[in-house]
Amino acid sequence: MANIASGSTVGFVGLGAMGLPMAKNLVARGFSVRGYDLRQSAREALVAEGGRGAASVAEAAREADALVLMVVNATQAEAALFEQGGLEALPQGAAVVLMSTCPPAAVEKLAERVTGAGRRFVDAPVSGGMVGAIAGSLTIMAAAPAATLAAVRPVLDALGSKVVHVGEHPGQGAMVKTVNQLLCGVHIAVAAEALSLAGKVGIDREVMLDVLGGSAASSWMLRDRGPRMIQAQPEVTSAVDIFVKDLGIVLEAGRDTKAALPLAAVAHQMFLATSGRGDGAADDSQVIRAYQALNRQSTTENR
Template sequence: MRIGFVGLGAMGVPMAVNLVNAGHDVTAYDLRSAATGPVIDAGGHAATSIAEAAQEAELFWLMVVSGEQAQAVLFDAGAVDELPKGAIVIAGCTQAPAMAADTARRLKERGLKMLDAPVSGGTAGARAAALTIMCSGDAAAQAKAQPAFEAVGKRIFDVGPDAGMGSTAKMINQLLCGVHIAAAAEAMHVAERAGVSLQTMHEIISVSAGNSWMWGDRGPRMMQDEPPVTSAVDIFVKDLGIVLDQGKAMRQGLPLSAAAMQMFLAASGLGHGAADDSQVIRAYRALNGAKKP
C-alpha cells in the first residue's frame, strides 16, 4: 500500500520504518530532513515537502503533535490538494474530539476519508510494533487500513463510526497517564524528603498494591538528573488541557486531572517544559523548597 507519512518524531520514525518493513511503499516527510534517514535506510522514500508526501497516497498518516498541526499539514501546506479522491487520512495525534470531528468533516467535503486513530505505547511500543491503536471512523476505511495498523500495532480497537470517538478514548488514557505520573512523582518526592532509599522504595512499590505502569516506567527516570526525553512535560500540559476543556464542555468536575495539570504547569513554568515528563517531580521539589538529594 502506498503511504504518505508526516511526523518523524520519537514514535513516528520507528512507525514509518515498521511500515516499510511490512512491505508498504512509504514516502515520509519531516521538517527535520535528517529524520528521514532511518526510513530511507529501511527502503522507504523521503519527500521534500508535505505536498509531495501526499501525492498518490492511499493512506496519509499524520503523527504530528496536535490537531492544530494536523489541520495545518492538510489544509495550509496543501496536502488535501495532492491526495487522490478516496484517500484515507489517519490522524494519529492526540487532539480534542471536537477538532477530530471538524477535520473529518472538512476532509469529507474534499472527497477524502479520515480515521481518528491516536496511539499509545510510547517509543518502546513504536519500536516493537506493539502500539495500542484507538480508531474510529468509516468501517470500510478501517478495513482498508488494517494491514497498515497491524504493521505498527499489537492491539487495534474499533472505538466507533464517528471521528472524535478515537480521540475521546485517547483523552481518557491521557487523563490516567497524567494523574499517575503526578502521583508517582508525589510519592517519590515524599520518599526522598524522608530519606528513604529511592531505589529501595521503587522496588517495594513495584511489588506492592500501590504499583502502576507509570510508577514502573517513570519512577527510575525520576531518580535521574537528566533522563532521556520520551514524552515532555509540555505534552501533558497540552493533553491535560484537552481533558479539562472536555470536562468543562460536558460540565463534569475533574479534580484529579486539575491537580495533575497544576503540577505539570508548574514544572513548565520553572523552565522544564522540554524535559522528560517524569521531571514533574521538580515542581514538587520547588513547591516544598527542596533539592534533589
C-alpha cells in the same frame, strides 16, 4: 475502497520520536513509505531504512493510498492538510489517518472537511509511547466507519499490537485517548508525589520503588517513570510539555461536558509548574522537580 495492503503507498507526516519508528515499521512490513518532516535528518533516517523522503506534505500525499499524520497537535494537522497541500494532493477515495492526540471537537471538524472533499478519515490516536512505537506494539483507538477501518487495518496492524474499533464517528477515538491521558497524567504526577515524599522523609527512593513495584500501589506508569524520576538526566521518551498539552485537552473535554475533573486539574498544574521552571523539554518523569521545589528539596540529584 480496497484494503491498503503491503506494497501500497503510504504518505507519513511527522517523523519525530514516535513517528519515525512508526514509519520504519511500515517499511519493514512492505509498504512503500514516503515521509515528510521539517528536519532533513529525520527524512534521511527514513531513507536509510528503505523509505523515501518527501520535500513537502503535498509530495508525501501524492499518489498515496493513505496519509498518516503523526504531528504535534490539531493545528499542525490542519496546516498539513489544508495549507500545505496534503489533502489536495491525496487521491480521491484515499484515507487520512490522524494518529496525533487532539481535542475530540477539533478531530470532528477535520473529518468533516476531509470527507467533504471525497477522502476517507480515520481517527486513530495511539498509546504506548516511544517504546511502543519502536516495537510496533502501540494500542490504537480507531474511530471510523467499519468499511474504512477494514481498508486501513493493514496499516494499523503494522503499527500496533492492539487495534480497537471504538466507534463509527471521528472524534470518538480522540475522546477515548483523552480518558487514557487523564489516567496517564495523574499516574505520573502521583508517582512523583509519592517519591518526593519518600525523599523528604529520608527513605531511599530506590528502596521505595522496589517496595511499590511489587505492591498494590504499583502501576505501569510507576514502573516505567519511577526509575527515571531518580535519574540525573533521563532519556526523554515523552516530554513534560506533552502532558501540558494532553491534560489541557482532558480539561477542555471536562469543560465541554461539564464533568468535574479535580485530579486531572491538579496534575495539569504540576506539569505546568515544571514547564514554567524551564523543564518543558525534559522527560515527563521530571514533573517530580515541581514537587521537590514545593517541598524545598534539592533538585540537583535529578539534573
